[in-house]
Amino acid sequence: MRRTIIILITFIGGLYYFLNFVLPQETPLVPFLTPDIKFSDAIEEIGRVTLVIGVFAIFLGVINLSRLHLGRISRRRPGWYNSVALLTAFAAMFTFQLLKTYAPSEWGDKFQSLLFDHMYAPINSTIMSLLAFYMASAAYRAFRIKSGEAAVMMFIALIVMLGQIPIGQLLTSGLKGAEGTNPWYSYLRLEVVREWFMGVWNSAAQRGILFGMVIGAFALTLRIWLSLERGSFFDREL
Amino acid sequence: MHATYTMLVLTVGFCGPIIYFILAARRGKGFYIRPIAGISAISEAIGRATEMGRPVLYCAGLSTLDIDGLCSMAILGQIAKMTARYNLRILVPMSDYLLYPIAEEAVREAYAAEGKLDLFDEKDMIYVPNQFPFAAACVGMMHREKVAANFFFGYFAAESLILAEAGNQIGAIQIAGTTATTQIPFFITSCDYTIIGEEYYAATAYLTREPTMLGSLVGQDVGKITITAFAIIGTVFALLAALALMKTNWFLEILER
Amino acid sequence: MGKAWYEIIQDIDRRIIYLVVFLVVSIPFFLSIRAPMEVGPPAQHLFDCVENIAAYNKTAPKEKIVLIIPEWDPAVQAECKPQTRAMMEHCMKRGVKFATMSWFYPQGVELAEKVAEECEKKYKKKYGVDWVSWGYKPFSLATFLAFIKDIYTLVEKDSKDTSIREVPLMKNVDSLRDVGLVFYVSGGSGIGYYINYALPEIGFSIGTGCTAILGPEMRPYLDSRQLVGMMEGMAGAAQYEKLLEFKEGRGTRGMGSQSFAHLWIIFTIALGNVGYLVHRRRLRKAQKGE
Numbered sequence: 001m002r003r004t005i006i007i008l009i010t011f012i013g014g015l016y017y018f019l020n021f022v023l024p025q026e027t028p029l030v031p032f033l034t035p036d037i038k039f040s041d042a043i044e045e046i047g048r049v050t051l052v053i054g055v056f057a058i059f060l061g062v063i064n065l066s067r068l069h070l071g072r073i074s075r076r077r078p079g080w081y082n083s084v085a086l087l088t089a090f091a092a093m094f095t096f097q098l099l100k101t102y103a104p105s106e107w108g109d110k111f112q113s114l115l116f117d118h119m120y121a122p123i124n125s126t127i128m129s130l131l132a133f134y135m136a137s138a139a140y141r142a143f144r145i146k147s148g149e150a151a152v153m154m155f156i157a158l159i160v161m162l163g164q165i166p167i168g169q170l171l172t173s174g175l176k177g178a179e180g181t182n183p184w185y186s187y188l189r190l191e192v193v194r195e196w197f198m199g200v201w202n203s204a205a206q207r208g209i210l211f212g213m214v215i216g217a218f219a220l221t222l223r224i225w226l227s228l229e230r231g232s233f234f235d236r237e238l
Numbered sequence: 239m240h241a242t243y244t245m246l247v248l249t250v251g252f253c254g255p256i257i258y259f260i261l262a263a264r265r266g267k268g269f270y271i272r273p274i275a276g277i278s279a280i281s282e283a284i285g286r287a288t289e290m291g292r293p294v295l296y297c298a299g300l301s302t303l304d305i306d307g308l309c310s311m312a313i314l315g316q317i318a319k320m321t322a323r324y325n326l327r328i329l330v331p332m333s334d335y336l337l338y339p340i341a342e343e344a345v346r347e348a349y350a351a352e353g354k355l356d357l358f359d360e361k362d363m364i365y366v367p368n369q370f371p372f373a374a375a376c377v378g379m380m381h382r383e384k385v386a387a388n389f390f391f392g393y394f395a396a397e398s399l400i401l402a403e404a405g406n407q408i409g410a411i412q413i414a415g416t417t418a419t420t421q422i423p424f425f426i427t428s429c430d431y432t433i434i435g436e437e438y439y440a441a442t443a444y445l446t447r448e449p450t451m452l453g454s455l456v457g458q459d460v461g462k463i464t465i466t467a468f469a470i471i472g473t474v475f476a477l478l479a480a481l482a483l484m485k486t487n488w489f490l491e492i493l494e495r
Numbered sequence: 496m497g498k499a500w501y502e503i504i505q506d507i508d509r510r511i512i513y514l515v516v517f518l519v520v521s522i523p524f525f526l527s528i529r530a531p532m533e534v535g536p537p538a539q540h541l542f543d544c545v546e547n548i549a550a551y552n553k554t555a556p557k558e559k560i561v562l563i564i565p566e567w568d569p570a571v572q573a574e575c576k577p578q579t580r581a582m583m584e585h586c587m588k589r590g591v592k593f594a595t596m597s598w599f600y601p602q603g604v605e606l607a608e609k610v611a612e613e614c615e616k617k618y619k620k621k622y623g624v625d626w627v628s629w630g631y632k633p634f635s636l637a638t639f640l641a642f643i644k645d646i647y648t649l650v651e652k653d654s655k656d657t658s659i660r661e662v663p664l665m666k667n668v669d670s671l672r673d674v675g676l677v678f679y680v681s682g683g684s685g686i687g688y689y690i691n692y693a694l695p696e697i698g699f700s701i702g703t704g705c706t707a708i709l710g711p712e713m714r715p716y717l718d719s720r721q722l723v724g725m726m727e728g729m730a731g732a733a734q735y736e737k738l739l740e741f742k743e744g745r746g747t748r749g750m751g752s753q754s755f756a757h758l759w760i761i762f763t764i765a766l767g768n769v770g771y772l773v774h775r776r777r778l779r780k781a782q783k784g785e
Contacts, residue, residue, distance in 0.1 A: 369570065396570065396682065396708070418684075419711075419712055420684075420709055420711070
């Protein structure tokens with residue numbers, strides 16, 4: 001019984017959006033009976049409802065986080081002091097952000113700026129900047145010309161990397177034609193060749209991958225809508 | 239947003255083969271999936287971890303309760319079963335609060351199915367929200383626990399290279415699968431096996447051999463063949479129109495109706 | 496027996512690589528190295544779109560605004576902040592009003608507001624009249640579809656808690672059809688929602704400022720004209736700043752570091768490959784000799 005209700009609710013929910021997609025915009029909610037109420041009018045109300053649910057979902061994350069880390073502190077699990085630091089930072093940021101929005105004051109704004117602009121932002125940027133170092137070491141370690149395809153890839157990578165930077169563009173700046181002209185050799189400039197690689201070759205590959213992924217997502221969505229999934233994620237019936 | 243006639247026909251047209259092949263698979267018809275190197279290597283990776291006596295790490299990245307996340311949880315369930323079978327620890331850091339209880343349930347059930355519920359330790363499932371704190375936590379786990387194998391299945395953004403490179407530094411065998419095309423180059427350079435794009439969706443079918451998934455995969459291929467046919471026909475018509483060999487590109491006009 | 500030179504250059508300690516990366520990125524900041532930047536078609540088309548909106552607004556009975564969606568956090572601000580700033584400065588310079596909001600990153604709209612506040616001082620513009628912030632809304636597809644239908648369903652107050660109907664700028668904005676350009680700045684791929692759901696319904700122009708890693712993914716949309724233009728990474732921001740005739744834009748300043756970092760990576764790859772190819776050749780010779 002429970003399963004049937006779940007399947008019905010899932011199907012009706014999905015059916016509304018599917019019908020909204022395929023029916024013309026002017027279609028009334030109930031033909032002949034509700035000429036002033038359109039079928040698509042419910043979208044706004046559903047949107048409001050899901051907005052409220054979304055906000056509660058944020059609270060769910062906060063509650064989950066607090067529960068986990070308070071549990072760690074109370075049971076004195078290894079590294080419990082990290083949980084103290086996390087909850088303290090969370091409480092501080094939450095408090096000063098609320099104060100900034102609803103009770104702004106000079107010292108409150110200063111503390112909020114200290115926490116957000118001078119602690120959170122630099123720490124976040126710093127971890128992202130690890131990518132620059134890891135990119136260099138990964139490229140050095142992995143890019144070896146072991147085959148013809150690898151050689152082609154290396155050549156194209158070289159053009160793309162050089163075509164993006166001013167120093168690279170300077171290398172072929174002599175190939176520019178006079179103002180307003182495009183002689184054949186001007187198409188050999190690094191930035192122009194790069195644009196060609198990105199716009200033609202790369203686009204084709206990206207499009208191919210995109211088609212496959214979108215069809216895969218379409219199929220999965222269809223299976224979920226029609227409840228054709230047999231709870232296979234956990235190897236049991238839902 | 240509302241469908242044009244072409245979109246309506248295509249939408250219904252794509253649904254048909256998918257449902258047909260799912261029903262055919264459920265009736266017992268067998269379908270062949272070509273081996274996916276990355277998925278075949280999962281058992282090799284777990285075997286290596288067993289020999290070394292070190293844990294494995296499963297990372298779902300930034301996946302949330304959507305298609306990528308659900309597929310990731312399916313793969314996690316299968317991998318957790320294998321680790322339970324060989325009495326291995328599996329570390330599962332999660333960044334999404336919606337997916338965290340599903341992951342916990344998946345791993346617990348996998349260990350229970352193998353009769354090794356006593357080996358399941360919820361301390362190995364950690365929740366760290368936000369992209370870079372999550373990446374930092376995973377890197378810390380990898381180095382502290384000296385994991386022997388890393389599995390990255392899900393949606394990843396910029397933290398992918400941080401995770402993969404950190405795993406490479408400790409010498410772990412790494413298998414990655416994601417639909418985020420922008421992260422594929424990073425996984426390819428740092429991981430031993432990478433599953434690209436829709437192979438990731440096929441991976442769930444390949445691992446579980448569930449009839450619904452197998453049939454759906456075949457139905458998807460029909461959809462892809464249809465799109466390819468449209469692309470080829472459309473290119474021919476566009477070329478004819480561009481060369482002024484046709485007055486109007488009536489194929490395009492039909493598609494836009 | 497020590498390692499041969501071709502083995503050494505294949506196995507340089509990664510700490511040396513990290514140190515040189517640090518030096519090539521940080522030193523150009525102090526040396527103010529500038530090189531002229533060529534403007535690519537994606538940045539040019541985006542620029543032209545805003546210029547067209549400014550020209551349209553001069554004679555049209557109802558002005559169009561630009562909707563800037565800053566879906567970025569401090570991690571990607573090196574690329575996304577100059578892009579956001581360049582667009583905001585362009586709008587303010589040409590008198591095009593704009594609104595800002597975010598769906599996925601609550602920090603994004605706050606960071607963008609700070610950028611807008613710096614820009615409004617430079618161009619003597621005023622919040623509420625020349626720009627407005629609609630704040631952060633938690634994303635779900637149902638919410639987004641409702642937003643496309645009627646923005647006032649979702650946007651009841653601005654980020655300063657003022658009723659949105661009381662904001663002077665909003666008196667001329669009835670729906671998304673009054674938006675001439677959506678400029679989506681992000682390190683993620685949420686722009687797909689605007690292209691797939693909003694664009695067919697509304698028909699506005701969509702441009703993007705994305706991190707360089709996302710540039711290849713956006714190209715098919717540029718090709719099919721679903722995206723009108725793009726700022727690709729910091730280089731895209733630098734190109735846009737050149738079009739705006741800025742001398743000291745943040746994007747332009749960063750290009751010195753990016754240039755040398757690229758050159759260092761090219762050098763290390765070349766070094767590793769020279770070592771690898773020489774090593775392989777000698778091994779083959781040795782095998783033939785056996």
